[in-house]
Amino acid sequence: MINLVLFGPPGAGKGTQSEKLIKKYGFVHISTGDLFRWHTKNDTPLGQQVKEIMNSGALVPDEITIAMLKEELDKNPDAKGFLFDGFPRTVAQAEALDQFMKNNHTAIHFIIALDVEEKEVRQRIAKRRAIENRPDDEDDKLNKRITEYFSKTIHVLPYYEKQGRLNTVKGVGNIDDIFTSITAIIDRKEAQV
16 A cells, blocks of 8 residues: 655646546545535535635644544545545644554655646636636635645645655646656655555
8 A cells, every 4th residue: 555645736736636646556535625525515514514614715623634534544445545635734734644644554655746836826726717616716715725835835845855755746737747757756656665
């Protein structure tokens, strides 16, 4: 089993690359954004807790997020590996995720960060908003999410870098070229695990 975090700002291409990685490697994709939307849409007890928080554009508390992640891991005991997307967003969350994985007799083996400038991210999300009309892409919520990423979330990267688990990929260019760069890292790391 190999577990990784795909890291990057909103609109960096995490969803696009995740789909391709799942198809190639058979990972179970755990997107906290998708989980939050699913729980909210289905009005689960966890969804009820996060609905108001999400609608304001704020971060969902760690204990709720970890509870959702635990539920997903428990649903997939025979997974070939897990691909985390959108979590962790803070160093405290990274530490909590490491402890959570250790408690489940596994680990986050490495991180792949998609490096995309803020200007590019905003252009991509404007296009996505026109096509998908996602509520979290509305200007006020988007501004909050982008500010949150570039002022807080990006500080998670040094945490992983110090541990030798961080790998950075240029997230701008041809989607297949970016994918090839990512798979080269995975294949190399998979041989080491």
